[in-house]
Amino acid sequence: MMTAIQKLGRSSIQLCGNVGYAGLFLIKTLVRKPRPIKGAPLLIQELYSIGVFSLPIILVASIFIGMVVGLQGYNILSKFSATEQLGQLVALSVVRELGPVVAALLFAGRAGSALTAEIGLMKTTEQLASMEMMGVDPLWRVIAPRFWAGVISLPLLTMIFCAVAVIGGHVIGVEWLGIDTGAFWSNMQASVDFHLDVLNGIIKSVVFGFIVTWIAVYQGYATEPTAAGISRATTRTVVYSSLAVLGMDFVLTAIMMGGW
Amino acid sequence: MIQQREGLGDLIRIDHLTFQRNQQCIFDDISLTIPKGQITAIMGPSGTGKTTLLQLIGGRLKPNAGHLYYENQCIDGMSNKQLLRLREKMGMLFQNSALFTNLTVYDNVAFPMREHTQLPESFIKDLVLMKLEAVGLRGARNLMPSQLSGGMSRRVALARAMALDPELIMYDEPFTGQDPISMGVLVKLIKHLNDALGMTSIIVSHDVPETASIADYIYILAQGKIVGQGTPQQLADCQDPHVLQFMHGLPDGVVPFHYPAPDYRQDLLASCKEREAS
Ligand SMILES: Nc1ncnc2c1ncn2[C@@H]1O[C@H](COP(=O)(O)OP(=O)(O)OP(=O)(O)O)[C@@H](O)[C@H]1O
Numbered sequence: 001m002m003t004a005i006q007k008l009g010r011s012s013i014q015l016c017g018n019v020g021y022a023g024l025f026l027i028k029t030l031v032r033k034p035r036p037i038k039g040a041p042l043l044i045q046e047l048y049s050i051g052v053f054s055l056p057i058i059l060v061a062s063i064f065i066g067m068v069v070g071l072q073g074y075n076i077l078s079k080f081s082a083t084e085q086l087g088q089l090v091a092l093s094v095v096r097e098l099g100p101v102v103a104a105l106l107f108a109g110r111a112g113s114a115l116t117a118e119i120g121l122m123k124t125t126e127q128l129a130s131m132e133m134m135g136v137d138p139l140w141r142v143i144a145p146r147f148w149a150g151v152i153s154l155p156l157l158t159m160i161f162c163a164v165a166v167i168g169g170h171v172i173g174v175e176w177l178g179i180d181t182g183a184f185w186s187n188m189q190a191s192v193d194f195h196l197d198v199l200n201g202i203i204k205s206v207v208f209g210f211i212v213t214w215i216a217v218y219q220g221y222a223t224e225p226t227a228a229g230i231s232r233a234t235t236r237t238v239v240y241s242s243l244a245v246l247g248m249d250f251v252l253t254a255i256m257m258g259g260w
Numbered sequence: 261m262i263q264q265r266e267g268l269g270d271l272i273r274i275d276h277l278t279f280q281r282n283q284q285c286i287f288d289d290i291s292l293t294i295p296k297g298q299i300t301a302i303m304g305p306s307g308t309g310k311t312t313l314l315q316l317i318g319g320r321l322k323p324n325a326g327h328l329y330y331e332n333q334c335i336d337g338m339s340n341k342q343l344l345r346l347r348e349k350m351g352m353l354f355q356n357s358a359l360f361t362n363l364t365v366y367d368n369v370a371f372p373m374r375e376h377t378q379l380p381e382s383f384i385k386d387l388v389l390m391k392l393e394a395v396g397l398r399g400a401r402n403l404m405p406s407q408l409s410g411g412m413s414r415r416v417a418l419a420r421a422m423a424l425d426p427e428l429i430m431y432d433e434p435f436t437g438q439d440p441i442s443m444g445v446l447v448k449l450i451k452h453l454n455d456a457l458g459m460t461s462i463i464v465s466h467d468v469p470e471t472a473s474i475a476d477y478i479y480i481l482a483q484g485k486i487v488g489q490g491t492p493q494q495l496a497d498c499q500d501p502h503v504l505q506f507m508h509g510l511p512d513g514v515v516p517f518h519y520p521a522p523d524y525r526q527d528l529l530a531s532c533k534e535r536e537a538s
């Protein structure tokens with residue numbers, strides 16, 4: 001019994017310590033004089049390798065999710081003979097929940113794990129150390145561009161995700177199941193509120209982008225410099241960021257539904 | 261004992277340095293100086309902490325006691341920012357090369373120039389080609405580090421370390437994996453850099469004859485202490501058992517070849533017993 005309590009205490013202290021380190025690490029990365037002339041090309045390159053390379057998986061996933069929501073929704077709505085409302089159902093579920101959450105989960109698997117592995121390998125092969133010895137701060141040169149690229153990419157990917165998913169729902173609802181196009185779009189237009197739905201979805205995706213990339217770059221930077229260490233860090237990135245996204249989604253939804 | 265030698269004074273001064281790593285004492289109260297404009301060699305058995313000493317000089321590790329000075333600035337007391345600025349004046353060849361794997365050979369050598377200077381790209385190109393020519397790899401400039409052999413990577417890393425013509429250049433095992441021809445070229449190159457450009461060089465190496473041929477002064481470390489020091493000539497004539505053993509590569513002597521371990525016979529007997537038991 002005592003040992004169990006001791007263990008719990010030790011692991012919670014460790015957890016607090018790790019969160020503290022991660023926070024300090026983030027502050028050191030972000031709080032510095034911006035150097036736009038040298039930083040911009042680095043950022044653009046990372047936007048390309050983080051954002052653009054995540055595009056295929058986001059596109060494929062979103063079209064299927066839109067189609068599935070369309071099918072399921074049609075089935076349920078037809079019981080109430082309200083199939084014209086399909087546009088509203090697809091748009092709301094995608095923009096409010098599915099878009100930000102699924103895009104963030106896919107992003108953690110595709111880009112987050114790659115970031116962790118890349119940074120971890122750079123640490124293991126002493127590339128970060130040699131950069132430090134050249135008088136270049138790896139937090140500025142390696143971590144910051146990747147962090148900002150992640151924070152910028154995920155909201156953009158989420159918007160693409162939502163748009164394509166709505167098209168997926170349209171394909172199923174209108175082309176296949178024969179709902180009237182006009183009804184599909186006008187119901188959607190009438191019920192989706194920019195502030196309540198679209199903006200809140202974007203806020204969620206910004207928060208998720210921040211969390212997922214933070215976890216990914218921190219895990220990479222704190223990797224134990226061995227092959228097994230890299231594999232553990234990569235796994236941790238995916239697990240922690242998925243859980244954090246789902247948890248934060250609940251918190252954000254509660255706040256948004258509550259008073260806003 | 262700190263010996264004063266003629267010359268321009270000391271670039272690095274290490275003062276009663278003690279350093280421990282997980283209870284293991286790596287340096288036990290050592291003092292040494294690296295005089296300006298000279299080649300100082302640091303030799304010693306594998307695992308005595310030569311690489312660690314270079315890391316301490318670069319400020320990547322902090323000593324447990326004692327101080328390191330770079331021209332009278334205390335390295336271990338510097339903030340991160342000051343350290344980064346100090347390191348612009350240092351070049352270091354890492355023991356495992358540590359090339360940036362996502363950049364070509366050319367970009368690797370250009371990296372420190374692009375980071376620390378405002379030179380136009382055409383200028384950088386000339387400089388990079390000069391550095392690569394010096395190590396014989398101008399033709400390999402478009403290769404990626406993964407396409408290089410071990411010896412080639414070391415030479416690229418050497419070109420990168422000297423890219424900015426630093427005041428102090430630290431070579432961690434510059435000769436490993438080099439064939440006799442490039443070994444000869446590198447020895448000359450290091451000597452040339454030091455004499456023509458007035459750099460200060462620290463060489464960590466196990467190649468006794470090559471190092472002795474260019475070094476002005478040699479320190480031999482073993483078991484956390486400086487066990488011998490002097491000019492190559494002095495060391496060659498030295499009768500101290502540590503120095504004698506190291507300079508002539510004798511397996512038996514005061515410096516043990518083995519990492520600290522329990523008695524060999526007992527270790528083997530113990531595994532025999534385990535086998536019988538199972
Ligand atoms: N990251 C580390 N963590 C813990 N101990 C370490 C670490 N790196 C090195 N050591 C220990 O420090 C000691 C000195 O290591 P160092 O790499 O400085 O040796 P070295 O003299 O450069 O050896 P070599 O000639 O083989 O390169 C070794 O005994 C090693 O076990």
Ligand SMILES: [Mg+2]
Pocket residue numbers: 310311312355432
């Ligand atoms: Mg070493």
